[in-house]
Amino acid sequence: MTPLPAIRPERLLDRLAAFAAIGRTAKGGVDRQALTEGDRAARALLARLARARGFALFQDAAANLFVRREGADSGLPPLLVGSHLDTQPTGGRFDGALGTLAAFELLEALEDAGLATPRAVELVAWTNEEGSRFSPGCLGSQAFAAGRLAPEWLEARAPDGARLGEELAATLAALPEVAMRPLGTPVAAYLELHIEQGPVLEREDVPIGAVSAIQGTRWLEVTMEGAAAHAGTTPLAFRRDPMVAAVAALHHLQTRVMPEDPAARLTVGRIRAEPGSINAVPERVSFSVDIRHPDAGRLAAIEAEVRDVCTASATAQDCTARVAVRFDMAPLAFAEEMIRAVETAAAKAGLASRRLVSGAFHDALFLARVAPAGMIFVPCRDGVSHNEAEDVEPRFSAAGATVLLGGALELLGLAG
Amino acid sequence: MTPLPAIRPERLLDRLAAFAAIGRTAKGGVDRQALTEGDRAARALLARLARARGFALFQDAAANLFVRREGADSGLPPLLVGSHLDTQPTGGRFDGALGTLAAFELLEALEDAGLATPRAVELVAWTNEEGSRFSPGCLGSQAFAAGRLAPEWLEARAPDGARLGEELAATLAALPEVAMRPLGTPVAAYLELHIEQGPVLEREDVPIGAVSAIQGTRWLEVTMEGAAAHAGTTPLAFRRDPMVAAVAALHHLQTRVMPEDPAARLTVGRIRAEPGSINAVPERVSFSVDIRHPDAGRLAAIEAEVRDVCTASATAQDCTARVAVRFDMAPLAFAEEMIRAVETAAAKAGLASRRLVSGAFHDALFLARVAPAGMIFVPCRDGVSHNEAEDVEPRFSAAGATVLLGGALELLGLAG
Structure with missing residues (x-):
């Protein structure tokens, strides 16, 4: 009998530390803005880890990076999980990285357990979620949902003078062995883990937020x-x-x-x-x-x-x-099935959860235009984010990854 | 019998126009900041007019310029009347100039009438009232009241790099024939005519403000x-x-x-x-x-x-x-005798007056430290000042000069 898949918290925390070292600031935060050398180094590390586990890699014209664990029917649209690897100029270690690395932990947990999924599960690291170096933010997920890059985005200039079009091309070229795929390939559903970036869960001592909407x-x-x-x-x-x-x-x-x-x-x-x-x-x-x-x-x-x-x-x-x-x-209400999957996974893991409206934008806002989408929040210390002092207790990182895995299993019809 | 002294409005208005031409701006205002070539040109014109009437001239270490019409007893402290000739960088034609030129009109009216005064009457043009080019404002009157120039003031720099000490020296040197006198010579009383720089007199249609205090x-x-x-x-x-x-x-x-x-x-x-x-x-x-x-x-x-x-x-x-x-x-209340002299002069001239508190600072604030001081306000259009659009109706300029003369006669004990 196949063992039940389970995340390994120590591995996740080690990965968070390894990525936090890329662009680490003197104050212990991270400066890894979109499409910089630091961003490329983080993508290269993720690609190396993925290859080590035998996962397939893809990227698209927006430099969104996909890690694919194949499913029983390779023709079905995959279940997509992920977040982003770019940060604010004086950002923290968890905003984006936690959701991306928990998604990788999910793929590894499935692989560790040797669990065949009916459809592929893919991790995605969206390009330029933060929007601090190039406008607009959520560029990768917007392009993915639209199926195209708006030509004017390519002309955007960073404060350092760099042009987005060139930086995208250089970022894609830095992973020459990764196959290109079209923007906006079909997705069965999208689930994203993120830190709350607000104080509610911490103050109420609830480890899991089932995000019901983005205001x-x-x-x-x-x-x-x-x-x-x-x-x-x-x-x-x-x-x-x-x-x-x-x-x-x-x-x-x-x-x-x-x-x-x-x-x-x-x-x-x-x-x-x-x-x-x-x-x-x-x-x-x-x-x-x-x-x-x-x-x-x-x-x-x-x-x-x-x-x-x-x-x-x-x-x-x-x-x-x-x-x-x-x-x-405009406000966005997430699909009820996605919210329920998160709540069910939390309950099965013995973790308290509450429904929460996201006050901030996320890539999931755009994915909701093309597939059922959902989000999981975990508490961050004092609600602080976009700040080098951003911090998440290890138990909450682990809880978030556990519910991401559990929610994925619910959506895949594999939950016990 | 000596004719009663009377101001000649046309002469005053001509003089206002002549001084407004020195530093005139394209929008019809005046840029004649303290201790610039424009300021020196205005002082030179005043000195020329004074010499033409046979008045004596003096200046002090703060470049305050005095025009003296001798009195019966040259040993008595003079009655001092005046204001300033410097302007804001985008200033108007009346702020300072009206009070200075009405004081000159007063001297000429006394001279025209051949009236002997018991003590000398002196016009003063204070240096750097505005404070826009060099700090502090009211430099000349402050130095006069203190009897000294604070050494640190000499080090003040204009935005154009000029040092106050050098500009003072150059300004004094531009009138080499004018005798120097010590700072802070005794004064019997000080009376200043100024535009209100606020809306009250105009809105109430009162031509004369008897200034009771500076708030x-x-x-x-x-x-x-x-x-x-x-x-x-x-x-x-x-x-x-x-x-x-x-x-x-x-x-x-x-x-x-x-x-x-x-x-x-x-x-x-x-x-x-x-x-x-x-x-x-x-x-x-x-x-x-x-x-x-x-x-x-x-x-x-x-x-x-x-x-x-x-x-x-x-x-x-x-x-x-x-x-x-x-x-x-701190607030300053002007001496009651000075306020009454203004009210009495206005009443005798058939001009309505009201007591008014000055909202702005004036040189009279500092003169009040060494002598009874008083001020007369006249309305300015829409209360606008420190602005090239600053304007005063000719009848109000004339009314102000009339009350300045009448007030001086009250103080000299020569009023009818």
């Missing part, structure tokens, strides 16, 4: 204009102060939107007053409003509230308000 | 610190958002301080969020608070309110608040 995001830029005036000589009645208007609007929004709707997020991360004199009423105040909600209707309602409140506050100060949409991503 | 000013810098966090992944309960704290504090202050006390001014001209990401709760928000009040006790009370409110708002968001004082100038 929608809208970035607004509000500009209020009044009249510059001398701070000393201008009485209240003669002021048209856009700072007073901005503060009144923001106070209203900050005391209403999130307090009245626990699923809503409203964040003001940027604000500027012009001309910026200590002793002058500003002529113009502009600020960003990042709003998020899992429900598209509520997201639209919050945007409408921002518009109404800003207009009313500006009018009250005899100022004007303009509201521009800078970015707009 | 105190305190500049605070508030820094609130919380914790940077992902805008998408961090629920309200896990946020330590200094932007929410800053907005709550500012909303409280903006809806209380000025609305509840018409003499108070509270202005937020600068605000900054760090790191300034659209999609991150900021780690730190800092802003300026410019508070002004004619009463020292109220000024201190408003500062205390800013401190209390900022601390409370920060604490409510689990953030910290620091409040630093960046600048502090």
